[in-house]
Amino acid sequence: MAAPDSVAIDIDHLKAWIGREDTATDVIGEDLARKYHAMFDMPNASPRHGEAVPRLIHFCLAQAAIPTSGLGVDGHPTRGGFLPPVPLPRRMWAGGALTFHGDLKVGDAVKRISRIADVTLKEGRTGPLCFVTVAHRVEANGALLIEERQDIVYRAADTGGAGKAPPPAESGSFVKPMAAGTPLLFRYSALTFNAHRIHYDRPYATEVEGYPALVVQGPMQAALLCNYATELRGVPPVHFSFRGLSPLFDTDAFALHAKADKDGLALWTARDGGPVSMAAEASW
Structure with a gap:
């Protein structure tokens, strides 16, 4: 199958990424908690050391520090590495699901273990769509606190066709x-x-x-x-x-x-x- 811009998609090659794992670590500081609260205009005081932080603040943790020279024209890291090198130009976080087993707290040393769970190719209204599913486990102090499924979608550039x-x-x-x-x-x-x-x-x-x-x-x-x-x-x-x-x-x-x-x-x-x-x- 080929994308509208004639880029071939070798789904068997991309599926070879299934099972790959990556581990990253970070520490939840008072500074992050303070900025997160300020960003969302939360009315209560930001949490201090030992206090629980808001759900989904972990999206801010352990982000890959890719050198600026390693970014593509869209600002995303260039294709390859942990995520499969899908040749479609548009990449978006499509959704996800999370189960929380406890609270992350200010001062926690956090470890995130990520695994490529699935890679699938589908045909959308405007062309091929490649979905990459990533499973994350977020731990702190040796305890599992978050299980997460992240859905990433890659698609072709818009062709200008109007849908319903x-x-x-x-x-x-x-x-x-x-x-x-x-x-x-x-x-x-x-x-x-x-x-x-x-x-x-x-x-x-x-x-x-x-x-x-x-x-x-x-x-x-x-x-x-x-x-x-x-x-x-x-x-x-x-x-x-x-x-x-x-x-x-x-x-x-x-x-x-x-x-x-x-x-x-x-x-x-x-x-x-x-x-x-x-x-x-x-x-x-």
């Missing part, structure tokens, strides 16, 4: 208006050491990748929804999953939505009058 517009999102039983301006996107990219240019380089995002504005990070939307679930229930969820459905941009006025669903909450982000951007489930 998704319907507008419904309003939740609980709604929290939000704004994702450029400073918020910049701060999240900085804390996660993410150089993907669609989140901070407006000319690149609009002129090269064809977006109307800067793209709001999917993991940041997930963090906002997880924080909202914690705010509504008073305690952080034990299980949390999320899936990106449509892009959200820094120029959009949007809201966090939630409603009761089975044993937990269904949550989603949506711009005013627009479709669901990120859908999530939280349970306790």
Whole structure:
């Protein structure tokens, strides 16, 4: 199978990455906790040494320190290494699922063990899609605290074809208006050491990748929804999953939505009058 830009995809070669592992370590400092709280305007005081940190703050931990010379034109690390060298040009974090066995705390020495769990190739509306599933185990002080599945999707560049517009999102039983301006996107990219240019380089995002504005990070939307679930229930969820459905941009006025669903909450982000951007489930 070949992508629209005639790049061949050797799925058997890419599947050879299944089972590869990587281990990274980090320490949760008071400085990170303080900046994370400030970034999201959390009303309570930031946690001090020995106190629990918010769910999903571990997205900021143990990020690969790739030299700037090792970045591709899009700001991502060049293909290869731990992740398979998928030749499609667009790479996005599509979603994930997490189970929390306990709290990470300020001062914890954290170890993340990552393994390539699966690589699959599918045909999408605009061409081939390659999905890479990564399984993470996050440990602290010898105890397993987080089990995580991360879904990464690679796709071809947009061809300009218009598909059927998704319907507008419904309003939740609980709604929290939000704004994702450029400073918020910049701060999240900085804390996660993410150089993907669609989140901070407006000319690149609009002129090269064809977006109307800067793209709001999917993991940041997930963090906002997880924080909202914690705010509504008073305690952080034990299980949390999320899936990106449509892009959200820094120029959009949007809201966090939630409603009761089975044993937990269904949550989603949506711009005013627009479709669901990120859908999530939280349970306790």
